[in-house]
Amino acid sequence: MNAMTMSAPERLLDVKGLSIEIDTRRGPATIVDGINLHVNKGETLGIVGESGCGKSLTMLSLMRLLPNKIKVKSGTANFAGRDLLTMSKSELRKVRGGQVGFVFQDPMTSLNPVMRIGDQICEPLIYHKAMKRADARIRATELLRLVGIPSPAERLDAFPHELSGGMRQRVMIAIGLACDPELLIADEPTTALDVTIQAQIVDLVKELRVKLGMSVVWITHDLALIAGLVDRVAVLYAGTVVEDAPVEELFANPSHPYTRGLLASIPKLSDVAANRLSSIGGTPPEPGRRPLGCPFAPRCQLAEDICRQSVPPLEPLGGSGPHRVACFVAQRQLEAA
Amino acid sequence: MATIPMTPAELDEPKTSLWRDAWYRLVRNKLAIFGLFVIIVLAFAAAFGPYLTPYDFLSQDLDARNAAPSWAHLFGTDDLGRDVFSRVIYGTRTAFVVAIVVTAIAVTIGVALGAMAGFFGGWLDRIIMWLTDVTMSVPNLLLVVVINASLKAPLAAWMEAQYMATLNPFFRETIWVDFILVFGSMALISWPPYARLVRAQVLSIRSRPYITAARALGLTTRIILMRYVVPNAVGPLIVSVSAGLGTAMVLESAFSFLGVGVNPPTPSWGNMISDGLRVWQHYPHLLAAPAAVLGLATVGFSFLGDGLNDALNPRGSK
Ligand SMILES: Nc1ncnc2c1ncn2[C@@H]1O[C@H](COP(=O)(O)OP(=O)(O)OP(=O)(O)O)[C@@H](O)[C@H]1O
Ligand code: SF4
Ligand SMILES: [Mg+2]
Numbered sequence: 075m076n077a078m079t080m081s082a083p084e085r086l087l088d089v090k091g092l093s094i095e096i097d098t099r100r101g102p103a104t105i106v107d108g109i110n111l112h113v114n115k116g117e118t119l120g121i122v123g124e125s126g127c128g129k130s131l132t133m134l135s136l137m138r139l140l141p142n143k144i145k146v147k148s149g150t151a152n153f154a155g156r157d158l159l160t161m162s163k164s165e166l167r168k169v170r171g172g173q174v175g176f177v178f179q180d181p182m183t184s185l186n187p188v189m190r191i192g193d194q195i196c197e198p199l200i201y202h203k204a205m206k207r208a209d210a211r212i213r214a215t216e217l218l219r220l221v222g223i224p225s226p227a228e229r230l231d232a233f234p235h236e237l238s239g240g241m242r243q244r245v246m247i248a249i250g251l252a253c254d255p256e257l258l259i260a261d262e263p264t265t266a267l268d269v270t271i272q273a274q275i276v277d278l279v280k281e282l283r284v285k286l287g288m289s290v291v292w293i294t295h296d297l298a299l300i301a302g303l304v305d306r307v308a309v310l311y312a313g314t315v316v317e318d319a320p321v322e323e324l325f326a327n328p329s330h331p332y333t334r335g336l337l338a339s340i341p342k343l344s345d346v347a348a349n350r351l352s353s354i355g356g357t358p359p360e361p362g363r364r365p366l367g368c369p370f371a372p373r374c375q376l377a378e379d380i381c382r383q384s385v386p387p388l389e390p391l392g393g394s395g396p397h398r399v400a401c402f403v404a405q406r407q408l409e410a411a
Numbered sequence: 412m413a414t415i416p417m418t419p420a421e422l423d424e425p426k427t428s429l430w431r432d433a434w435y436r437l438v439r440n441k442l443a444i445f446g447l448f449v450i451i452v453l454a455f456a457a458a459f460g461p462y463l464t465p466y467d468f469l470s471q472d473l474d475a476r477n478a479a480p481s482w483a484h485l486f487g488t489d490d491l492g493r494d495v496f497s498r499v500i501y502g503t504r505t506a507f508v509v510a511i512v513v514t515a516i517a518v519t520i521g522v523a524l525g526a527m528a529g530f531f532g533g534w535l536d537r538i539i540m541w542l543t544d545v546t547m548s549v550p551n552l553l554l555v556v557v558i559n560a561s562l563k564a565p566l567a568a569w570m571e572a573q574y575m576a577t578l579n580p581f582f583r584e585t586i587w588v589d590f591i592l593v594f595g596s597m598a599l600i601s602w603p604p605y606a607r608l609v610r611a612q613v614l615s616i617r618s619r620p621y622i623t624a625a626r627a628l629g630l631t632t633r634i635i636l637m638r639y640v641v642p643n644a645v646g647p648l649i650v651s652v653s654a655g656l657g658t659a660m661v662l663e664s665a666f667s668f669l670g671v672g673v674n675p676p677t678p679s680w681g682n683m684i685s686d687g688l689r690v691w692q693h694y695p696h697l698l699a700a701p702a703a704v705l706g707l708a709t710v711g712f713s714f715l716g717d718g719l720n721d722a723l724n725p726r727g728s729k
Contacts, residue, residue, distance in 0.1 A: 171628035
């Protein structure tokens with residue numbers, strides 16, 4: 075069930091020291107600051123964090139799809155033995171859509187409005203698998219059936235605007251899965267959808283990743299939604315990973331004050347009944363105005379002097395193990411206990 | 412192939428598409444359909460009218476000069492006794508030929524330059540936009556007058572020389588000099604709006620999520636341009652071409668009216684309006700007939716353009 079085994083699992087994607095900058099009128103500003111992330115073979119990683127903390131840019135930068143003014147400043151991204159950030163353009167094109175599938179946040183705008191969905195699914199098959207159009211259409215029909223679209227053969231000739239949001243997101247997933255990728259990156263694929271549809275999409279991906287044996291990175295700001303889907307969670311705050319732990323461990327023992335705040339802001343039934351929702355006060359730092367020490371310090375109730383002077387490193391809690399946290403106080407509390 | 416079910420129900424089901432939807436929206440728009448109807452009637456007149464008209468546009472009937480409208484002459488006759496109805500129909504042909512050719516040239520130039528500017532950006536964009544601005548800042552009439560004044564005589568002389576050398580009757584027709592100058596100068600002042608429109612379209616489409624999604628599929632720049640960028644820019648272009656055809660007709664009439672367009676005896680609405688204006692107190696039909704048809708054409712294209720705009724951008728309208 076769980077991807078953790080006794081021997082060290084093989085890493086499919088290994089991102090080290092990734093920093094991303096944006097050109098502003100006042101000079102370059104850091105958006106993502108030395109992120110370390112990895113995804114094991116067959117593992118599902120959840121990336122959680124507030125809006126604007128750099129989740130999307132991190133994933134886009136791996137595929138070198140950043141918008142014009144935003145650049146990777148440093149870091150490596152090893153994927154199946156090669157660095158995504160330095161490989162040649164033609165190698166990269168084979169990875170894009172071939173070995174790595176992408177599912178975007180907004181199903182309403184991420185499909186070409188003037189192209190039939192069948193053609194959009196066939197596109198990567200023709201390009202990466204050198205399939206003939208007729209074969210690609212057969213495969214596209216299978217894919218639509220796989221993602222749970224009723225009467226798939228008829229839907230091939232539909233245009234995106236003829237489908238509901240949930241159906242379009244299924245089409246996006248079908249496109250992402252078309253070439254049997256080793257890694258599927260889903261960037262908040264359910265944010266634009268109704269709650270019931272959200273759960274359906276999560277269940278769908280859960281089922282598919284077992285069936286297809288692929289790794290998944292699922293970006294979200296809704297921890298509760300993906301609790302049953304992911305193996306491990308990386309919590310992002312202001313462009314850094316502040317906590318990284320197996321999902322059960324994270325829920326049982328959240329150690330970073332920000333993670334605790336996130337978990338506390340998940341509404342429980344009793345909270346909703348009492349109309350009482352807790353949330354973290356304040357806002358994340360703007361790019362270009364990052365605090366000197368711990369990026370969370372301005373909003374942290376436990377902040378001490380050391381937090382404002384140096385950046386807490388992401389280290390295993392208690393010295394070893396898969397649960398890592400970047401917080402002076404959390405590390406010390408464990409030592410004391 | 413066998414895995415794709417081809418049930419009768421599926422085959423009978425009407426396939427909807429973006430264009431079909433747009434068409435349905437257009438047909439429901441009464442003004443647009445009126446515009447389309449007017450344009451079709453005028454286009455029919457332009458194409459076949461000259462074979463159907465009761466009189467030749469040049470044939471004079473000096474016994475019936477300046478005759479009021481009658482059954483024999485629906486729109487009356489002019490000061491040389493020529494049938495105004497026939498001349499208006501010939502003028503329709505002139506207007507359509509000029510509008511279509513000028514718009515085709517202008518759209519070709521505009522789309523090519525605009526797409527390059529928008530897609531490649533940088534210095535190419537700056538040069539093209541500079542060219543666009545310069546062209547737009549020169550007063551249209553001035554440019555056309557200058558071109559006509561400076562090129563007409565040499566071009567006519569050249570044609571004459573060619574005729575003398577080859578005896579090819581083509582070079583005898585001074586009408587071609589008119590047309591080349593009219594087409595050229597009007598296309599020259601008409602392309603910048605198309606270039607701007609296409610550039611803006613390409614710029615905005617370039618940053619749409621589906622373009623990022625297409626790049627994330629590993630597709631090449633060429634495929635992305637051809638299958639993702641261009642088809643999405645076509646809708647607004649159609650709208651603007653429809654409006655542009657109407658504008659080109661008005662321009663042709665205006666220039667002919669001012670004597671720098673199509674020259675007599677080739678019938679043009681502008682010429683006829685110009686002639687009619689001199690005698691309108693006595694023979695109002697000489698002004699009314701060409702003016703009314705010009706007005707009708709303008710209204711037709713404008714209604715169709717508005718209708719297309721609403722049909723192709725259902726979310727953008729009202
Ligand atoms: N195209 C852009 N131009 C300028 N700034 C950008 C651009 N895209 C993102 N940013 C900035 O970069 C930061 C990180 O953005 P990113 O999209 O990665 O956030 P996110 O974590 O995915 O947020 P969300 O949950 O809202 O999707 C934000 O502060 C945002 O303002
Ligand atoms: S390091 Fe300090 S400021 Fe940062 S989260 Fe921990 S306690 Fe808060
Ligand atoms: Mg995002």
